[in-house]
Amino acid sequence: MSEKIYAWLLRLYPSHFREAYGNEALQLFRDRARDETGFFPSLRLWLDLLADLAISVPREYGYVQPALIGSSAQHRLDGVPAFYVLEGDSPRPAALLFGGVLSLLALSTFWILLGRAGSYAGIGVMASGQLQSKSGFSRQPAPQAGPQDAVSVTNRVDGQVFKLDAAERQRVIDTAVAILKKYYIERDDAQKMADALLAHQKSGDDDAVTDGAAFAALLTGQMRDVSPDRHLTLDYSQAPLPQHPTGQTPEGLARYREAMNQQNCTFEKIKILPHNIGYLKLNSFPDVSLCQPTAAAAMASLNGADAIILDLRDNRGGEPSMVALIAAYFFDHPEYLYNPRENTTEQSWTHSPVPGNRLADKPVYLLTSARTYSGAEQFSYDLKMLKRATLVGETTGGGAHSGVWHRIDDHFGMGIPETKAINPFAKTDWAEVGVEPDVKVKAADALVTAEKLAQGKLQKK
Secondary structure, eight states, X not given: OHHHHHHHXXXXXXXHHHHHHHHHHHHHHHHHHHHSOSHXXXXXXXXXXXXXXXXXXXXXXXXXXXXXXXXXXXXXXXXXXXXXXXXXXXXXXXXHHHHHHHHHHHHHHHHHHHHHOTTOOOOOOOOOSSOOSSOSSEEEEOOOSSOOOSSOTXXXXXXXXXXXXXXHHHHHHHHHHHHXXXXXXXXXHHHHHHHHHHHHHHTTTTTXXXXXXXXXXXXXXXXXXXXXXXXXXXXXXXXXXXXXXXXXXXXXXXXXXXXXXXXXXXXXXXXXXXXXXXXXXXXXBOOHHHHHHHHHHHXXXXXXXXXXXXXXXXXXXXXXXXXXXXXXXXXXXXXXXXXXXXXXXGXXXXXXXXXXXXXXXXXXXXXXXXXXXXXXXXXXXXXXXXXXXXXXXXXXXXXXXXXXXXXXXXSEEEEEOXXXXXXXXXXXXXXXXXXXXXXXXXXXXXXXXXXXXXXXXXXXX
């Protein structure tokens, strides 16, 4: 309920601000809400949010960008009155104060009304206006519930975007229901979610939503009320989605390749700490076909270290093949890696030992946080279960069962977990609950703690 309230409060911002930063703001709220539990931490969180809204909302409206249409708008015509907005001009303090007071009044009203309506249904959280070009889902065309309309779901005509109508909402819901019934990993939950979508539609809960992003978020929320699966999602993209069956286009792959080149394949930092402790900060598990040489060089540079600290606190996941490649350096024999995204294959095993590698018998410490997610959780979970690494930090985010991404039409798509692998380590995995660290400390303190643990272990040796 708190997330829904915050999503509504974000509507106080201008539309251009919500499109650019709305999804990041919601993720930050989720991260803080997950960590700051209890009355006083929750109160502090909301006081921070309300203070930020009171200051930033009037400021965002104070910086209005001029919309100039055609060259004639840039010139004043003699004898014709005209108004100009001076870009970059700061609003007066009186305007900021007045806007702040109005914002506080609006927030108080929302707080009272929404506090009394705890069972209010149909309020969705904001969704990202653009889909990530590189995700944990492979993309496939969706089964069509009916003939495709000649006009896309947003009815773009001559550059103008019209609101969603009932027929378009019906088409998206019908297709989502068909995808759930055909593909979702848990058949019973699939039927319940399909029934829930249709029940909400029948009761009119969706009728007031005409914005694509809000509609996608609403349907995602309705499904997750039945099955709280964070990899189950219905997404909206303002830009037309690729027609390519996998969702990958040559242009998209070129952009990803360029990003990996600029970011050193997300191998952010490699160094040797005091006491000959090797440190590697890795912010994703990138595509092996592009980044294997970078990964091999990074791991080879740590060969002379007596202990290894692998920092995954900002790692949001990536490719299972890179997970297996990095893990291979920490074993002297092939070892099975549990991957909830697929059934057991040859790729589920590490290709150990790695020629020339000297890390297979070195102590390993993994740094985790609430932002550690998906593939990074797979890596942490497997090395913990195999008793090959000590996890230091916070419980991870809890995203496990990713699967296939289905294209519904030009602007809507759906992520569906489709496989259920057998877990040889435990009856359950980290879905929704995250991976618990062996040594639980705040993420900010994880590196210092891991250094002390490594030093103590080396001294015993």
